[in-house]
Amino acid sequence: MITLYHCTDARSFRCLWALEELGLSYELKPMAFPPRLTTPSFLEVNPTGTIPWLQDDEVGLSESAAILEYLAVRHSPRGLAVAPDETGYAAWLQWLHFGEASLTVPLATALRWGMLERAERRQPVVAEDYREQFLVRLAYLASSLMGRSYVAAERFTTADISVGYALMLSRMMGLQKSFPPSVQDYWGRLSERPAYRAAKARQQSAQATAVAA
Numbered sequence: 084m085i086t087l088y089h090c091t092d093a094r095s096f097r098c099l100w101a102l103e104e105l106g107l108s109y110e111l112k113p114m115a116f117p118p119r120l121t122t123p124s125f126l127e128v129n130p131t132g133t134i135p136w137l138q139d140d141e142v143g144l145s146e147s148a149a150i151l152e153y154l155a156v157r158h159s160p161r162g163l164a165v166a167p168d169e170t171g172y173a174a175w176l177q178w179l180h181f182g183e184a185s186l187t188v189p190l191a192t193a194l195r196w197g198m199l200e201r202a203e204r205r206q207p208v209v210a211e212d213y214r215e216q217f218l219v220r221l222a223y224l225a226s227s228l229m230g231r232s233y234v235a236a237e238r239f240t241t242a243d244i245s246v247g248y249a250l251m252l253s254r255m256m257g258l259q260k261s262f263p264p265s266v267q268d269y270w271g272r273l274s275e276r277p278a279y280r281a282a283k284a285r286q287q288s289a290q291a292t293a294v295a296a
Contacts, residue, residue: 163239197214214256
């Protein structure tokens, strides 16, 4: 049984979305953010105290992009993953990690210093700099999507989940008005996927159950 430790709309949403796309059986453990502070016992599961944490028998993983790659290669090698002998393999790896390192990291940094820190610790200039960094990289995504439906191998893969989560986060931060047309169309394709909607519904019901308990 796969177990996913998850906070609502955190990076672990990537993993939840992938599990729904793959149709795998899993247990979802919803947690309050940040779990290292709200649930100290979680440190016994993941010593870094970060989300996500995916447990698959004896295997434990904490990096969301690595979890996407692990699940896709293990359960969908020529579906949600791109095999080394396929055209698009390099692009799949590039966008799988670009979604986290180049898109989500600046967004998360802007979110922290612009909104999440206590008022006296916020750094508006830093937050704005990282938002601008995200927008520069968004333009690169937009140009790469011209004439293409997905970022690699002419099909939906976990690279799209990685990038799609960054777009979801940016929309939560009110940046959707900055989406170029190709990105807006791309987001529409991703957000209309049944597995994306199922992941959203699953986290909502799991959170409601946890609160009621």
